[in-house]
Amino acid sequence: MKRRTFNAVTLASLGMLSASSIGLAQTMQPQGKKPVVVVLIYPGMILLDLTGPLTCFNMMMADVHLAWKTNDPVKTDTGISIAPTTTFAQCPQDADILFVPGGLGGTTAMIEDQEVLDFVQARGSNATYITSVCTGSLVLGAAGLLQGKRATSHWYTRDLLPIFGATPVSERVVVDGNVITGAGVTAGLDFGLAIAAKLLGEDAAKSIQLLLEYDPEPPFTAGSPEKAGHDLTAALLKRRKPALDGARAAAERWHPRTKL
Template identity: 60%
Template sequence: MKQFAMLIYPGFTALDLIGPQTVFSTFRDAKIHLVWKTLDPVTTDAGITLLPTASFDTCPEELEILFVPGGVEGTIAVMKDGEVLDFLAARAEQASYVTSVCTGSLVLGAAGLLRGYRATTHWAFREMLPLLGAEPVDARYVEDRNRITGGGVTSGIDFGLRIDAKLQGEEAAQLA
């Protein structure tokens, strides 16, 4: 069973998560974990409340996918949160793919996970990527070795379908 960890945090953008999660839910052999520090409810920037299914302590260590959604105020907060950054860095060591959508790439960058990688993010924040050691690319999604980053919010579905094609094949992605 493939293990996917999708970080959720107060103030993240729900659509950044929901697009890829919808695609990932079509995987035949994957367990998707919505991960936060605790199992307490997490409220998005749109006021939608989600329940984590795993905490940092209970999240599997070996992951197929480590995913970070974006946002604005919530993203800035987690970029400064040592516990979040340490969790991401630790799980990235054993993840097959380290991924994000929108400003989630800035969180990956703050955790030191994009140094020397090409990456994308929401167009309004792309100039921040070099400050975090990444080479910015203007694209819907960017794949560089085991890092896959999606651009703005709506690119999340394209991003999810690319991962689907990589892991399950083109035909499965076309059916998703």
């Protein structure tokens, strides 16, 4: 499937879901104002980190802007490319939500990309909510937006958060003031529902959850190090060690810098 075809099919499918959301837009904000969501997309991000929250944003009838440096499609971890809807230069200055998805390799590159950090810092300083899922919190941290905040990340990078002045928390979704961070990958739906509850109220968020039939019953109890056990966790960490070492090195190279 061509990338533009994929984007069109995806958006059309999301549109059908949002059309079934029983008038949630009318309850969202005064005068039916749509919330503005600015999403950083970048090469190497995890597609599910994006599409889980994006589904919830769409159900909220949000005005979503997928921002990158250029209009060129960016390739995700799956090999599927996502086309930006705006460039950094053209992206709205103010947003109700700034959202950064994760993806270990892509994140490592982004925390050393000053153009990206400048964009995230600028949009974050004007956003009502500063948010992320998975390793996206490392980008928020490198942009100076997590100082003194409680936050989470994917379990295998959570220990890097203190480098950026944040307090790591082992929870699925962490809310600290206007900073809302989600844990790894599949936590994107939990995160999206938490955002919906913030903006529309709990009943509307529950309606979205019901419409999405988000009622997980995983076939295995191995979704966290505590449940997976030592041997499985150690084996995964061994396989991911080069990428994790690269992320730590990038974070530690950031550390000597003063404020952005």
